[in-house]
Amino acid sequence: MSAALRRRPRQGRVATAAVLAAGLVAVPLVHATSASADPRGPAVGFMPPSTTLAAADPADVGLDPAPIEEAVAQVRAHEVPVGSAAYPLYPGAVGLMGYQGKVVRTDASGWAVAYGDEGVALPTDERVPMREETIFDLASVSKLFTSIAVVQLVQEGRVALDEPLATYLPEFAAGGKEEVTVRQLLTHTSGFVSWLPLWSAYPDPESRIAAVMAQPLDAPPGTRYLYSDLNLISLGVLVERLRGAPLDQVVADRITDPLGMTDTGYNPTAVERTAATEYQASPPRGVVRGEVHDENAWSLGGVAGHAGVFSTAGDLAILSQALLNGGRYGKARILSPASVRLMVTDLNGAFPGDAHGLGFELDQRWYMDAMSGPRTAGHTGYTGTSIVIDFDTHSFAILLTNRVHPSRDSGSINPARREWASGLARAQGIEPRRGADAWFSGDENATTSTLTASLDVPASGGRLAFDLYLDTEETDLLHLETSADGGTTWAPLPFTVRDRGPAEHPDGTASGSGTRRWTQARAQLPPGDLELRWRVVTDPLYLGRGVLVDDVVARAPGSLLLDGEATPEAFRPDGWRLVSR
CATH class of the missing domain: 3.40.710.10 (DD-peptidase/beta-lactamase superfamily)
Known part of the structure; x- marks a missing residue:
């Protein structure tokens, strides 16, 4: 033991009891307490035990x-x-x-x-x-x-x-x-x-x-x-x-x-x-x-x-x-x-x-x-x-x-x-899902940031697909929205996230996750001249790693409406920025 430390005797505090008699049956080392707990524990991948600093x-x-x-x-x-x-x-x-x-x-x-x-x-x-x-x-x-x-x-x-x-x-x-x-x-x-x-x-x-x-x-x-x-x-x-x-x-x-x-x-x-x-x-x-x-x-x-x-x-x-x-x-x-x-x-x-x-x-x-x-x-x-x-x-x-x-x-x-x-x-950092960069919503508390693009969706409607990395506090919300009046009013756009099973977001909002991996998001686009935007609102305290959007593609039958990788200039960022990691 280092000279920096000592084991000082404690007056009136001496442990004298003998070790508990043998023969007790121990519960399994990994044991769940409720139906919601995974008895295998988290998917922890350890480093090689020989690793030293x-x-x-x-x-x-x-x-x-x-x-x-x-x-x-x-x-x-x-x-x-x-x-x-x-x-x-x-x-x-x-x-x-x-x-x-x-x-x-x-x-x-x-x-x-x-x-x-x-x-x-x-x-x-x-x-x-x-x-x-x-x-x-x-x-x-x-x-x-x-x-x-x-x-x-x-x-x-x-x-x-x-x-x-x-x-x-x-x-x-x-x-x-x-x-x-x-x-x-x-x-x-x-x-x-x-x-x-x-x-x-x-x-x-x-x-x-x-x-x-x-x-x-x-x-x-x-x-x-x-x-x-x-x-x-x-x-x-x-x-x-x-x-x-x-x-x-x-x-x-x-x-x-x-x-x-x-x-x-x-x-x-x-x-x-x-x-x-x-x-x-x-x-x-x-x-x-x-x-x-x-x-x-x-x-x-x-x-x-x-x-x-x-x-x-x-x-x-x-x-x-x-x-x-x-x-x-x-x-x-x-x-x-x-x-x-x-x-x-x-x-x-x-x-x-x-x-x-x-x-x-x-x-x-x-x-x-x-x-x-x-x-x-x-x-x-x-x-x-x-x-x-x-x-x-x-x-x-x-x-x-x-x-x-x-x-x-x-x-x-x-x-x-x-x-x-x-x-x-x-x-x-976070590696982009496609190409050299991805859109990042920023890392500031108490802010609102938007990423907006214009679409001309035919009468038959269209489909939106994008890759989404979501790691936020539960009260820091991502909103997916559309506007049919040039941005005067906005309506939520329901979307689905596929991450080892689909998750639906009918109100057009999402937060949380903690999985730290890219997921696939999909949405149906209504017809008309639309403004499409991703809006992130953070509260005064606590952040995760944030929101990233990549590989945005909007299609209609027989036509490509938006290819975000090919035309990043099609987006109008306010608080969002392109990041390479």
Whole structure:
């Protein structure tokens, strides 16, 4: 283990219980919870397990460097206060992008320490600059390490996902929780409240854990999704009980040490390398640095299932690649491919918008933006951290900031998270379906863009065909419309999209998808002198990869009305543009 980390003994928090007796029957590793869940998991294609990270220029692996550099500039811009704000969104950041086994961009900017007591700005010569090797308090990204430790127990057959947690922790049955399963805790469908003030309401670590075990449910298990720290605190106790060792020891022995994540763990000793977090007057901790920011985790000795892990961007890149490899990095395997697949399978089909695997959040545009999709997994942390792993493109975007330094009231970091993820997504580009280029609707929020063409359709009517790439937020709509009065009024044009089975859009609108592939669209054209247009309207927040239209062909019996590939000048773009990738 690196000298930067230590396993600090926690007063009153020693796991002494023996490993659960053998003989339990484990459920199958891949198991659906509802009719809507695919028991095989998502179609995750892993990279070769021998893949290890190496540095590469974006252009050398087929990426467009421009969106990446734009993302760097956007992230750095948040390090300056805006208007009358007392503080910037964050003093500093370290971002890392990985693609196809290569680290294509790492950027460190701003300050790891910029403020002192009472949130007073330090003189420049007393500040600590942010560096690529700066160690960050990951906050809730720590939940992924606890989740992996639990899935390892499932993989060994020592824990069954659909078995009540009380089977392994009898004290957990208190308060009507006897039916809450391990799976429900991992997917935040247990019925727990989101949080308890353990640090202030209870006097010592033993009573704090006992309070979690005794806490009654706020809803029947499996009836709602509510993100809760208590879920992972409980699972951390499970890991300790079954392993007969403290959680920090388990994570080190079974995850970070085997993977060579030498700067990852709890309670770092190399305080001089850590990014500072909040100035806290209550509890009276001053500027928190080198200790976990989360008060409940701090009150548990710095080690808890929901928070406490510190790490660097480089170490998180190793973990990301290990998952993209199907659970292996170098000579170490921490999970089987089936276990990784299950961790990134949506088990929350009953709760649309809250897609969740075992520990991992899935397809969350609010921080994944253009990287989001059914096979995109990640997590965020309150201190200003995020990790996004896209199994479709074998890419990952890691952004670590000290958002809460010196105050947690500086604002939402989600715009920066989206900018960083989108930079990597847009760098990958989208190959046109036909020819050298395709029409792209743009990548701006709160805008309307149109692509218009004129057609003279005979009395017999006509047919429209085009290739469509659609990856938008559900509320960012593509409208296909016609006008018979020169554009004064518009009517929806119903169309059908064929993508492994036809999908009809009778109101002439479409959104969503997330499949990231070209589809074939078809529509019947009414007779007359028509204006035909594609109109995309985006709302104020969240984007996907956008809308692209290619190979537009309009025909009538015996005649060709429009060939978009041959005559791109036939279109009148407003906000749309031709792109080659």
